[in-house]
Amino acid sequence: MDNLRQEKVQRFEEFVDKRLKPDLVHAIAQRDKVFEQQKIFADLGKNIENLEKNSVTSLRTLVNLGSEVYLQAEVIWIPCGVYLVRSSELHRKKGRKDSQIEEYTQLIASIKAQIKLVCEGIRELLQLPAEKSLPERIF
Template sequence: MDEDISRKRKVQRYEEFVDKRLKPDLVKAIAERDKVFHKQKMFLDLKKNIENLENNGITNLRSMVNLGSEVYMQAEVPDTRHIFVDIGLGFHVEFTWSEALQFISVREARLARQIEEYTQLIANIKAQIKMVCEGIRELLQIRAE
């Protein structure tokens, strides 16, 4: 009887560990990886836009700009050969097209490494969850016998 109670307590502790620690860690890691995917997409879009400007020789441009809250205004860019790129922490740096493409390529490599690290972390957390669930299953089978 004491063995039964001991097994129930172990199962409860394992379930709490999965629910209160591992699952929230997994959700957080997936959310962080999604943020990196979003940044990667933004840099890919910027790269395509710069290449499009370069390939078509577009040095000035008219565009609609979102001011926030879905309020737009028309803007004119008299010289597209110099652009400002968000480099993080609220800082923007003026680049030429080639400098921006070089920066983007370095940044893309870093983002790819971050995605790989988060993917590995996610796989590790999933493996831990699976291992703990297997331990719970084994404890429950012993009790059933």
Template sequence: MDSFRQEKVQRFEEFVDRRLKPDLVQAIAERSDLRRNIENLQKNSVTSLRTMVNLGSEVYMQADVPDTRRIFVDVGLGFHVEFTWPEALNFISLREEKLTRQIEEYTQLIASIKSQIKLVCEGIRELLQLPAERSVRGPIF
């Protein structure tokens, strides 16, 4: 039972470290770029622009955007929603908060499982009447 829980904790930790944290970093970077671009458009009162669009595999094409006051934002699962600038900025903030909450929830779950494992191990140690593990302090030699 103990090894099952340790395996489960390890899988959660790997999920948090390999998936959620990089996703959070990437999402925050993308949202920050989007936020910065929207704020620049607002600040400079840009209503149209010419840009380069990545078609994939680093192949770019020039594009004219006749009206920048409404933008399409990737909301996940391949869906894009048309937003005004203020709506997009609000969505970005909400999305960042959600991702941060997910990281915190998984971190708390990991801590809870680790404490349960420690409790079970301590109970087994007491049942088997084994001496408590001593932590090494100071120099070993």
């Protein structure tokens, strides 16, 4: 293999290893973080529904003030619209999380396509036969 082709292959491999793979790992981690946040909102919504269904009007809880400092508080349920405001806020935030998950999913698919394209370019530079359709590799 001539030096020019070898240099191109090396640059492509470095691009995949140093740019695309870290970008993919980061995008997957960000999407997973949004999934976790979405679950928190879903759990909170279920908790509010359960409190309302069981006619709970107050409860005692610990509130995190930050830096792992907690304050004991009594939550008093005000039925005249407070639940509706909180409920709509939860639905709005859940919708935003759904949108973020979709964006990260598209980004992940795009990065995987770029990796596949670069690998195909390397294969052509090395003049290797085309691979049979294999299950998608996880990078």
